[in-house]
Amino acid sequence: MKPYIICHMMASIDGRIDCDMTERIGGNEYYKALEQLACDSDLSGRITAAMHIALPEPFHTDNPKQANQSSFYKATEAKGYSIVLDSKGKLKWPGNNIDGKPMLVIASEQVAQTYLDTLCRQNISWITTGKEKVDLTQAVNIAAPFVRLIILQRED
16 A cells, blocks of 8 residues: 655745745745644655755765665654655754654665665664666655655745
8 A cells, every 4th residue: 555645835936946935925824734734754855854954064975885776774663754855865864853753764776875874873764766866656665564644845
């Protein structure tokens, strides 16, 4: 059984990514609707996560050996997850949860193995799939046994 995926997004007319847009337009309609959806898991892209969640300095490694395979690591059993797409493994994390939900990072197979090893040490779940970029269909198939409902959250 695949999870239900709800896309709850806000987009700018010019298409630029601007994660502070919700604060400038006034009102809390976006967040009220998000709260009413009451989804088990949420998903953010790399830019949103970099602005609101990740540490300011990027992840660096001296060992660029790539994962080169579709795989996953489930660090924590939970009702829901805070899912972040980080295709190349560029973000560093201050902890292993976001707003009380354990993290799940989805990356491509080009991600450095040392990035995945770091996530394991931090007790952060991860999925790698897709040769050059994340294969979202396959990521959903891999996540399906442990993720029931996802809200795709994007503020751009």
